[in-house]
Amino acid sequence: MSATESYLDKDFVVADADCRIRREDNLMAYEMQGGDFKRIPQGSHIRIDAVRVVPTGSNGQLIFGHAILNGTPVGWTSTRNLEGRFVNETLGEVAPEAGASRYGPNAAWSRGKYIGQKTLVSIVDVSLHVERIALETLDAYVRLVDAARADGVSVAINSAFRSYAEQKILYDGFQHHLPGYNKAAKPGSSNHQSGIAFDIPVAGAAGHPVYDWLTRHAPDHGFVRTVSGEPWHWEYRPADAAQAVADNTFKVPGIA
């Protein structure tokens, strides 16, 4: 079992009728076979024994898995071809480097103060991009996702841990009114830098199946709402969640 490389433990079903094999030396190109694309048949059960993430364009990413069919390697294919599309699969740990700076990729901040280095885990978000969450939150998040799935509800994230540099880009974009940038906290002050924040898409909140499920069950798994007016923003705060359960709510006090 590998919690931080979840895909290693699973069977995946090929959902796409046109599941093409990519070239090992160039994942943007296809392998040919007998004058046609080489494909894995729809409905096949495969294993994935390795993953590669390829950046595309300005902000895009494609995730490829190395497929094993009936014990035989058949090559690389897009994980979008698979049932579940790899959402919530973990792709490995990202440990802080020795002597890493407070502005480095694993540096956590809270309320303007550096609070130390976090081991992070790469995880696939709802848009099929790779996010990072703090390793210490992984088990709780997986339990939340599994419990929701058992109730027929798909919980996924669209933003989680942010480094100082990433928050600075968001803040600068906001300050300069750049298109596509929303209100953002100063670098060091975003609650997404501490390693406990998860943005979970809930559309219009109340009435949306994900939101309604979270309001009923998230505190049982250690998650609570912590920001007024941000129904998508949940934090892993076991003590506050236990209090919320006792108080029959899903928010920390004072949140609208």
Ligand SMILES: [Zn+2]
């Ligand atoms: Zn948030």
